[in-house]
Amino acid sequence: MKYGVVLPLSGIEGDVERLVEFAHIAEEEGWDGVFLEDYLVYWGMQGTTYDPWLALTAIAMRTQRVKLGMTVTPLPSRLPWKLAREAITLDHLSHGRVILGFGLGDPQDLHFGEVADPKQRAGMLDEGLDILAGLMSEQPFSYQGAHYQVNEITFRPGPLQKPRIPIWLGGFWPHKAPARRAARWDGFCPAKVPDEHGDGYIKPADIRAIASFVEEQRTSPAPFDLVAGGHSSIGDPAKARAHVEPFGEAGATWWVEFVLPDPGETEEALARIKQGPPA
Secondary structure (H helix, E strand, C coil): CEEEEEECCCCECCEHHHHHHHHHHHHHCCCCEEEECCCCCCCCHHHCCCCHHHHHHHHHHHCCCCEEEECCEEHHHCCHHHHHHHHHHHHHHCCCCEEEEEECCCHHHCCCCCCCCHHHHHHHHHHHHHHHHHHCCCCCEEEECCCCEEEEECCCCCCCCCCCCCEEEEEEECCHHHHHHHCCCCEEEEEECCCCCCCCCCCHHHHHHHHHHHHHHCCCCCCCEEEEEECCCCCCHHHHHHHHHHHHHHCCCEEEEECCCCCCCHHHHHHHHHHCCCC
C-alpha cells in the first residue's frame, strides 16, 4: 500500500506558501503522494481558496518523488480541453508524477450557473473523460457528444506517462454507478453515504465490498488503485498502523491521510505529517 496526504485548498492558516512547504516536508518524511481537493470556493477557512493546479505546480517544483493529484476535480464544471492542457503541462513539470481524479462535484460548490442536474452532470463526466483520454493520446482526435463537440485536433505534447495520465474517479458508496464508472478507468477514491449517525468514513468492510464489485466490472488486466482515506492516530505510530492495516488487507492500494487543519491546528497537522506514513 502507498500513503498520501490530502492538504487544504485554503493553504495553511490561509498561506499558500506554507501549503507548498507542508508538501515538501511530506516528501521528506516518506509519504508517497500529495493530493489537493478542487473547489472554486473552498468550504474551509471562511472560503479562502487557492487554485489547485497552480498550487500543485508549485509543489512539483519543491518535490522530486511524490505523486501529485486531485481528489477530485468536478469535471462537469470545467472545460475538458483546458484540463487536458493543464494536466499534460503539470505531468511534464513533475516528470510524470500526476494522478488525475474526477467526479460529479459537490452541489454546494455550484456558484456560477453550472448544470446542477445529477444525471446531466453524469453524462458530462463520461463525455469529458473520453475527451481527456482522446486529447492525451497525441493522435488526431474529434468528438461529437450530447454535451461536448471537438473538431479534429492533435494535442502536443502528450503526457510523459503512457498511454496517458492515470485517472481515478470519486463517488459515494454504496451507490454502484460511481464504482462502475471507476472500473472503466484506473482507480476509485470512494466516499461513504453517511449513516444515521452522520458517519461518512469508509470502513475496511466497504473497501472489501468495493474491491469485489470492481473486480466483477473490470475488463482490463491493467493495475487498479483503490483509495481509502481518513485520520489515523497522531503521536502513536503503532496505533496508526493498526488503524490502517485492515484497509490494505481488504484491498486498498492507497491510504490518504486527511491533513486539513482548521485555524489553530497547524502544529498538530505538521506533527502528523512528520510522524510519517502509517506503514
